[in-house]
Amino acid sequence: MSGSSTRPVRRRFPEGTTAEDLKEYMAPFVATLGYKFNTESEFVDEVLTSELEILEKTGDVFCPCRIRTGDPKEDAKIVCPCIPFYLEQFAAMRKCWCGLFIRTDVDDGAELLGVIEEPEPGSAVDVPVCRVEDLPDGQVRHVKIGKQDIALARVGDEYFALSNLCRHAFGPLSDGILDGYYVMCPWHGWRYDLRDGTTDHPDADVRTYEVTVSDGFVLVRAGL
Ligand code: SF4
Ligand code: FES
CATH class of the missing domain: 2.102.10.10 (Rieske [2Fe-2S] iron-sulphur domain)
Known part of the structure; x- marks a missing residue:
């Protein structure tokens, strides 16, 4: 990672952290849990950019789709990647909440991002x-x-x-x-x-x- 932290205190990622740094850090970790980054790279960059903005504000990489409670113990569960805490729900969806990560056996992550149209009956x-x-x-x-x-x-x-x-x-x-x-x-x-x-x-x-x-x-x- 580039840059040096002026607040080494509990900050996990130094100032100057980039989206590439996050990818490098997260990819091996989620791989052990059966996940990989979404194949939609534009979407991945969008989410990671939001996470970096939140990192600047809060000192940690929370994802834009999760709600922070303000209780550090609770919020520790939703620091990205939050997969270990929600393995069951994510396995059912084959992705994490917002789709930054998808199961390794999913070839086209775009399919899982398509949860946005008016639902067809039964879908x-x-x-x-x-x-x-x-x-x-x-x-x-x-x-x-x-x-x-x-x-x-x-x-x-x-x-x-x-x-x-x-x-x-x-x-x-x-x-x-x-x-x-x-x-x-x-x-x-x-x-x-x-x-x-x-x-x-x-x-x-x-x-x-x-x-x-x-x-x-x-x-x-x-x-x-
Ligand atoms: S839902 Fe996905 S992007 Fe959001 S914190 Fe969890 S793993 Fe990260
Ligand atoms: S953007 Fe003008 S009222 Fe909402």
């Missing part, structure tokens, strides 16, 4: 995106399924998922403010109903996703 899959306790009441967070950016919100014990992109100028709804069943875009204040993605502005509704809770996990339904 839907419930993708675990976080644990129930990861998302406190009244908050909205960004999660990723494949290439799809989703705002996941909690109101009481109800969870809602909708496209993260505001239809006005693509503001991130996951940075918005929740007001009951509505989320207000942080950029210019457009309001969307979490329950059906509707807004007062014409032809600007956003897509919603079905959300369920099972075994302490929040699952978002996406097409295969």
Whole structure:
């Protein structure tokens, strides 16, 4: 790795760490668990770039599709690659949450990233995106399924998922403010109903996703 750390304290990756450094570090590790980097290299670079941005902010490589709790012990479970903690779920999906890693026997990782279209009957899959306790009441967070950016919100014990992109100028709804069943875009204040993605502005509704809770996990339904 290049660069030297001015904060050697608990930082696992020095300043100046690059996507190539992460690849070098992670590849042998995940190989022992039966995984490899996705064959979609553009997607891999996109995720690793996000992880590096998070590294700069937090000092560790969390992935953009996971929600940090702020509890260091809990968050240690979701430092990338988080596969050892979720072996069973990932084996079922044949990839990690966002698809950075895929099972070694998958030839075309793009197939597994295709969990973004409207589900055909019988082809839907419930993708675990976080644990129930990861998302406190009244908050909205960004999660990723494949290439799809989703705002996941909690109101009481109800969870809602909708496209993260505001239809006005693509503001991130996951940075918005929740007001009951509505989320207000942080950029210019457009309001969307979490329950059906509707807004007062014409032809600007956003897509919603079905959300369920099972075994302490929040699952978002996406097409295969
Ligand atoms: S879901 Fe994938 S990319 Fe995200 S932390 Fe886990 S292994 Fe890394
Ligand atoms: S981008 Fe959302 S209101 Fe302008």
